[in-house]
Amino acid sequence: MAEEGITKEDLTKLEENLGRMIAKGFDENTEQHQRIFERFEKIDERFGKIDERFNHVNARLDIIDQDLKEIKEETVRTDNFEDLKARVEVLEKKSGVVS
Secondary structure, three states: OOOOOOOHHHHHHHHHHHHHHHHHHHHHHHHHHHHHHHHHHHHHHHHHHHHHHHHHHHHHHHHHHHHHHHHHHHOOOHHHHHHHHHHHHHHHHHHOOOO
8 A cells, every 4th residue: 555645736735725715714704894893883873863862952951950940949939828828818817908
């Protein structure tokens, strides 16, 4: 039985095939990375839009907060109103005013 060894030509073909497989793998990875990058760009766009919406909501909340402060300054609390009403009734009775 004769020994069959690997020839220089076999090694060259093996190297070429291995090189093509590695190159194909890099190409596939590059395509995957590109798709991932494109998805991240879309996600960044969405977050930008969400950020704009939150800024708008915050601005509206600031206006509502200011309006509530103004309303609070201009309104009389119920207990204060009831107290003043009772005092007026006492004064009306004492002065003989009928309301």
